[in-house]
Amino acid sequence: MIDAEASPDPRSLLPLPQAQFHILVALTAGDRHGYAIMGAVEESSGGVVRMGPATLYGTLKKLVDRHLVEESDRRPSSDDDERRRYYRLTGLGQAVCQAESDRLSTLVSIARSNLRPGLA
Amino acid sequence: MLYPRDFRDRYSDDLVQTLTDLCAELGPRRAWRRVTLDLVVTVPHYRMETIMKEQHRATVLTVATAVMASAGIISPLIGLPLGVLLVPLAAVVAITQRGRLARSMDAVDASRLRRKRLRIAAILAGSLPVIFLVSLPILGDEWGTDAIVAFGLWTAVLIAAVSYFVSGITTPKSPVISQ
Numbered sequence: 001m002i003d004a005e006a007s008p009d010p011r012s013l014l015p016l017p018q019a020q021f022h023i024l025v026a027l028t029a030g031d032r033h034g035y036a037i038m039g040a041v042e043e044s045s046g047g048v049v050r051m052g053p054a055t056l057y058g059t060l061k062k063l064v065d066r067h068l069v070e071e072s073d074r075r076p077s078s079d080d081d082e083r084r085r086y087y088r089l090t091g092l093g094q095a096v097c098q099a100e101s102d103r104l105s106t107l108v109s110i111a112r113s114n115l116r117p118g119l120a
Numbered sequence: 121m122l123y124p125r126d127f128r129d130r131y132s133d134d135l136v137q138t139l140t141d142l143c144a145e146l147g148p149r150r151a152w153r154r155v156t157l158d159l160v161v162t163v164p165h166y167r168m169e170t171i172m173k174e175q176h177r178a179t180v181l182t183v184a185t186a187v188m189a190s191a192g193i194i195s196p197l198i199g200l201p202l203g204v205l206l207v208p209l210a211a212v213v214a215i216t217q218r219g220r221l222a223r224s225m226d227a228v229d230a231s232r233l234r235r236k237r238l239r240i241a242a243i244l245a246g247s248l249p250v251i252f253l254v255s256l257p258i259l260g261d262e263w264g265t266d267a268i269v270a271f272g273l274w275t276a277v278l279i280a281a282v283s284y285f286v287s288g289i290t291t292p293k294s295p296v297i298s299q
Contacts, residue, residue, distance in 0.1 A: 035142075054163075057127075061127065
């Protein structure tokens with residue numbers, strides 16, 4: 001558990017590597033297990049980003065170590081396989097995801113205004 | 121087995137479960153193709169991350185220093201007298217890198233770890249004359265396979281003894297932080 005007073009400024013963790021941001025975005029929709037995260041990332045990227053299992057869990061490991069993601073005890077249903085591990089965003093993870101979204105949004109606006117003036 | 125131990129310990133079950141899910145959704149061929157590509161990219165990356173960690177670097181440094189010292193001891197025996205210069209070189213490396221080696225240790229367990237390593241070094245060093253005496257009957261003017269194996273075993277034990285000795289003397293005597 002992180003001491004609230006020791007939590008870093010979310011902006012100090014930016015820019016996020018692409019894989020980490022994709023996973024944080026996938027978890028904004030709620031608690032998910034690894035395979036569901038993989039599917040959500042592929043779907044949200046229109047099939048462009050396809051993570052392999054090792055990439056997924058290697059990235060999850062980094063996110064857990066940085067306290068942006070944590071394991072969740074909740075199960076969507078009692079029938080669910082107990083061996084599956086579910087993950088969720090921490091408070092810091094939500095803040096970092098928000099900060100990265102804002103950063104990319106600004107970047108996208110600049111790109112659009114430069115490429116097609118008047119359509120920013 | 122290809123991935124670093126801490127990654128395997130933490131995520132092996134999840135990896136197997138995910139592969140099972142992939143096979144169920146994509147079919148075995150497409151699933152294994154995806155996994156193989158992922159493996160080719162991630163194994164070197166994760167292994168390199170492990171090597172770059174401080175503690176692993178310290179272990180590699182210790183072994184390298186011990187191999188240098190052992191090579192310096194053996195080299196005059198095999199007709200390379202200048203090789204003995206590797207011994208003082210290994211000593212210089214051990215002394216100058218003592219801080220790095222000490223920082224990588226868990227300070228609270230340092231004393232116990234130091235004693236254990238020096239004890240193992242002493243046991244291994246003590247076994248060297250025994251191995252030599254046992255090997256005497258098979259050593260002669262011409263070295264057959266048995267003699268080469270015996271010499272290889274003696275050399276391996278020597279390297280291990282020097283490794284443990286070097287790692288033991290570079291471990292702090294007393295913990296920096298008391299419990």
